[in-house]
Each structure stands twice: as C-alpha cells, then as structure tokens.
Amino acid sequence: MQTVDGNKYRNILYRVFLYICLLLLTVVMLVPFAWMLSSSLKLNKDIFVFPIRWIPEPIRWQNYIDIWKRIPLLNFLVNTVKITVIVTAFQLLTSSFAAYAFAKREFDFKNQLFLAYIATIAVPWQVYMVPQYIFFRQLGLNDTHLALIILQAFSAFGVFMMRQFYASIPDSLCEAARVDGMNEYKIWAKIMLPLSKPALSTLTIFTFVSTWNDFLGPMIYLRTDTKKTVQLGLRMFISQYAAEYGLIMAASVVALIPVLIIFLSLQKYFVAGIAMSGVKG
C-alpha cells in the first residue's frame, strides 16, 4: 500500500517537473517574439526601460504606419511574393514531372541521371555560388529577379523528394491506367498528381519558407533598392537606421507574418516532411 502511495507521489512530482520544463520552453521560445511585438508598439525611448513593460503604455500604432513611408516595404513585399510564388510553382511542376519518370518508368541512363541529382544535393550551394553568379552575369541577368527565380526553381532536392513519394505509390495503378489507354502525361496529371498532395504540400512549404527567408542569394544578385526582397530590405533598413528600434521591430513583424500564416496552415506537412527525411536516415 505504501509503495503505491509512494509511486503516486513520485508521479505527481514528475508531472510538476514536466510542466515546469514546458513553461521554461515556452518562455525561451516566445520571449524574443513577444519583445519584438511589444517593442514595435513603443517609442524608441521606452524600449530599453527596465523592468520590461510588456504591454506598451500608450500603444503606439504609428510605427506600423510610418514604416511604409520610411522604406519601400510594400515594394519589397511585392518582389518577395513574386519570386516566392514563381519559384514554388516551377519547383512543384518540374520536380513532380521529372520524378514521375524516375519512379514509374524504365529508360536508358536512368540510374546515371538520378545519381547526378543525388550527387549535387551533397554539394553545398555556397561552394558554387560564385561561378554561378559569374555565369548569370555573363547572361546579363545580374540584378534581375529572373536570376533568383532560375537559381531556386530547379532544385535537385525537389526531384529527389517527389521521387521517394511516387515510389511508394503502387505501380499497378499506373499499369491499370495504361491498359485503359491513358497516355503517360494523363497518368501523371490525373492519377499521380492528385495522389501526391501530401508530398506537394511538403515541398510547397519547404520551398516557400526557404525562398521567403533567403538572404545570401538576394544579397549577391540584387543591387537596385526597388528590386530588393523583404529580407534584404529589412537588413538594409537595420544597418541604415540602427537606432530606430520601434520601426525596425514593426518592419520585422511585417516580414514574419506571411511565413507564419503559411507555416500554421501547412504545419502538418512541414513536420511530416522533416520526419520523413529523418526516418529515412
């Protein structure tokens, strides 16, 4: 009887410990974001007041109005949306198209071609970013969005990921469709594509987040201010007006929101995607 009580006691203690850990975790993870939001609604002189006042008094919405006038933030956002959407669309289309052949068809040099894809995944982009830039410059694509789009639209990772997913779809589905007289393009469009929604969602969110948050790429390619992306524009603003804390934080909040929305709505697929790559290893 006593040991049962002891166990119960220990269990309660354990649960208390768990929730303390959780509380700590939430604080560590969220405090920077809370600080960002809170500071974005303050005057510069109130930001470093100690003890920290989490709810500003008064709430200064003006930062969110001024920021659009101080830097071409809307311009940056439009540029980023344009690049991100086109890259994601291209990535999904060409990757799933190529992956279909790699997963469901037999042809000469299939293994060699696929190996070329795998091998380049292992080469970090940072290793060849310089010659790639020179090449684009030679084509006259320096300081254009097109260069950034091409840069990210044909990733080997997308092909690899989609192929892995297609491989898990039974071949008999395609065979049956072939017997019914469907041609290969139709099989891809009518059977494979609808079935691969989870994989497409995973690829969408990965591409979207990495393109939206990309910094080094735009930094190398974009010179003209009006062509810059949100990340680059934000960084430019930070280095020019280092002391405008309230405005910097307001701009940061604006730059975060689109990714946050995409992440919260497609979270399931993001987690599934990471988990897949992990289990594979």
Place this chain on the structure above:
Amino acid sequence: MKNKALSKRMRNNLLSYSFILPNFLGFLIFTLGPILFAFILAFMEWDGNHAMKFVGFENFIALVSNQRFLAALRNTVVYSLATVPCTLVVALGLAILLNQNIRGRAFFRTVSFFPYVASLVAVAAVWNMLFSPSKSGPVNMILYSLGWEAKSLPAWAASRDWVMFTLVLFSVWKNMGYYMVIYLAGLQGINSELYEAASLDGAGRMQKFRYITWPQLKPTTFFVTVILTINCFKVFDVVYMLAGGSNGILNTSAIVLVSHIYEESFGKWRLGYGSAVAMVLFLIVLVVTLIQFKGEKNYANS
C-alpha cells in the same frame, strides 16, 4: 523485327526524357555547370573580366599563409564543435518532453518550431537588441540585477571573448525545433512493447532511457549529427547578422569559411582564390557525407 524493337525502345526513352527535360535542363545549366566550373576555377587566377590564367595549386598554397582563412577555418570548426552537441542534446530533451502525454502538446510543438521558420533577419534584429552589449540591454540588465558586476557584463557579439558563445546560443535556439521533429519521429518508431516489458521488470525512467530510448535512437542521432555538422559548416547569415555590425565586415574572432569566400570573391574579385576556399568547404562536407553513407550501410545491415 529488330529495328522495330529498337524504335520502340527509343520512343520509350524519348517519352521518359520529355518528363525529365524541363527540370534537367535547368539543373544541368544552372547547377551542374557552375559546380564543374567551381572545380576548375580553384586552379585559376581570375577577376571575372580579364583572361583566366592557370596557376596550378597556387591558390591552395596562398590559403595556408592567409591569416583570415586560418581564422575562418578555426572559427567554423569551433562553431560546429560547440553547436552540434548542444543542439543535439536540447533537441533530444525537447523531443522526449513533447512525446509525453501532456496537455496542449500540439501547441508546444508549434511553439518550439517557431524560431526555425521565422525570418533570420527579423529574429537576429531582436537578438541584437536583447543581447545589446551596453549595460542597458535587457539580458545584461537581468544579469546585473542578479548580481553580475557592472564592469564585467558581457558585450556578447561585440566582444571577442563572447561572440562565439552568442552565435552558438542563437543557433541552438533557432534550429532546435527542426531537429526535435526528427527525434520525435525516431521516438515514435520505438516499439512500445519494449517499454512495457521494462516496466514489468521494474525499470525506472532513467533506466528506460539508458537501455531502450538511447540505443534505439542511435540511427536518428547519427543522422542528426551528420545533417547538423554539414549545416554548421555552411553557416553564414547568422554570423553576418549578429557579428557583422552595420556593414557586415567580420573581424578574425567571428569570420567563417563562407564569409571568407564571399569577401574574397565579391569584395576583392579574387575568384580563383575564393573557389579554392570553397573546395576546402566542399572537402569537409564530402568527408562528413561519406561517413554518413558508411554509417547508413552499417545500420541497414544490423
């Protein structure tokens, strides 16, 4: 008869290639091409405008005597050696915590994932404010009120002694959610009967972790270590934003390999030398990748 079979095979090939072509063309021209070009460039002297000159191993010889390269290599290695184990431990702890039967589990998982998807520029801006080197920075204020001497308050990213610590701390915070998800998947793959059997034998929580969870997670830990190491060696943005000041120029206490490639190539237009540095980065990543291949084979066999 033979001709007909051949043409059928050709038709089949062409049909397959038509699927691959849109992606492969872009891939070949814009990725594979530049990769091969990078290898050649490492043995050349070139400023991007004048004629290229073959110089053999000169670029690599120049590396060894360049103080900034040596600093970059040392910093990158130190950064990786610190970040990899810290992230690993925190991610595993987090995964175990969030694999428990607790209320609001989905919420906590989302929260711990937040920093990973958030824009680096934005969160780095917050960190620079929170870890402001002055006495009025919030973190320093807290340290001060906890009794830390005002004179010896850390200057974080602005100080030679603390910059690496700040970078590692930030990286662990930003990325642990990602690796937690991989660990969570690993944890969920462990057969629950193992735990039930251990409970019947009277094993406690620590024993279960030591004799079941940890050994069962070995392939996951291996995978996470490899991916983490590769990502650490590619580090650039974090260093640029936390330690780069307003112009992004790094001193020898914070410079990393990719920053060195960047400054030499786009700052001084020493493209050959920059590519030689890139080859060093490539070789390191290659070695790690080969270790992964070997390790994966081992785990597949056992």
